[in-house]
Amino acid sequence: MVASEMLGSSAGMGFFILQAQRQFSLPEMWSGxxxxxxxxxxLNIILLVVEHYVLSWHRLSRA
Known part of the structure; x- marks a missing residue:
């Protein structure tokens, strides 16, 4: 998603980072x-928690 924003969008986080890079605004680029x-x-933590609850049967079947 971010990569597609960098290539063909005029809004979004990818666009913000690319514009900051092009304007040599390093603090804004690094903050993005x-x-x-x-x-x-x-998001990784949230998905791990969801996986723990949704797929708890899978973990128990392998033990």
Whole structure:
């Protein structure tokens, strides 16, 4: 999603990071990249919790 925003969009996080890079606004670029990393980490945690509850039968069947 972010990569597609970098290539063909005029709004969004990918567009923001690419524009900051093109304008040599390094603090804005790094803050956008950091925000993407935080969002990715939080989504990973959320999906691990969902997996734990939804697929608990799978974990028990392998033991």
């Amino acid at each position: 990249m950091l925000l993407l990393g935080i969002i990715g980490y939080l």
